[in-house]
Amino acid sequence: MDELFKHETNAKGRIDELIRLIKTYDDAYYNKAESLISDFEYDKLLEELATLEKNYPKLKRSDSPLLRVGGDVQKDFKQIAHRYPMLSLANTYSTEEIEDFFRRVSTGLGGEVFAVSTELKYDGVALSLSYRDGILAEAVTRGDGVRGDDITANVRTIKSVPLQVNDVDFGGVKVKNFEVRGEIFLRIPDFLEINIRQDENGLQQYANPRNLAAGTVKKLDPKQVAQRPLQIVCYHFFSDEIELHSQQENYELMQKLGIPTSPFAKLTNSIDDVENFIDKWRQKRHELDFQIDGIVLKVDSIRQQKILGTIARSPRWAIAFKYTAETAKTKLNKITLQVGRTGAVTPVAELEPVNLAGSTISRATLHNFDFITEKDIRPGDTVFIEKGGEVIPKVV
Ligand code: IVH
16 A cells, blocks of 8 residues: 555544544533543644644545634524523613602502612623523523524533532422523633733733623633633523512522522612712712623512513513713823734823822823814823723823
8 A cells, every 4th residue: 555545544544533432521521511631632633633634634624623613703693582582681870760760660550669670781791591491501602683593502601500410309399490691701800811912912902891892702712701800690580380479589589599699689769878879889880890881770579570571672570770980180290102912003192190980080091193183182282081981091
């Protein structure tokens, strides 16, 4: 037998064997949440396959697992219909609108007394999780509210998402089949660290934690998702197995099941309480290591929620209060240039230090040169700076 032919035959056999193994491990890892081998061994298999594919390009198979790894592949997700539509909330920005909400609820309830669950509004990606027989069955994005993308394989890699919930007896009922809704997000320090690494590798930095979280759950291979420290917090619970009476009970049950919830929700009884909560977090939100974009108010009693019902695409029993971006005014001392690893040049404003959203700011981005020309910005000018969802302050 000719020498080359013999090598090729051996290579083909090994490639087939490697693909068979990798597929088995992938299936166990992504679909059954089991690690059959260590990451190190798994990577060695991938590496060996990569070397063989490089040396024998003709033998490269179209179903090679390497086509999935490392690339920024846009996966075609299966669409799943939500059992209950995923609603959004009406937004408000002022005290008057909060007062209107209280009035509307009171009228809707025929003057009944009501309590309000006042919660932080996490700025992330909305998600619905279904558990069947206590096991995580499906994780679906909001999509258009009626159907969303099946991102179960990606969500299984998030450490705080229980793949199996605790055995819970809640007032005599074993709860095993239910749906929860929540938000996927990234902590600010994790986001900043990922951006440092992007920069070190000559790659573009991500705009803000929310976009990065959204891109991560939707675009990447589950193996890559696993490397991003995504977090989850849940704020909604449905089940046919049990009738709960309030949002506070929803939280209690989710905690017992082992589903992560926010420790910051508070039961309030008056507009004053709500306004105090809003004011407190307007300041304190900058001490949190994750981003919030407002506060959510929910009528606590589920009986009352049902009376109030839903109009258009938002429930009448809940509302969001959004914080507007904070700005500060200061003097522009000089303009410097920052050169990224890719060679991209960004003009930076060196500022007279000023307090903005809880931290002292002495530098802010000036975006690009067109921005400077357009606004005729010069050293010595007074500028307004803002910290939006961007983490890094900007001149506006
Ligand atoms: S309740 C019907 N609670 O904000 C219940 N939503 O603008 C709807 N969000 O769609 C959701 N934190 O993606 C709720 N504590 C919280 C929330 C929260 C963040 C998101 C969620 C929602 C959007 C509404």
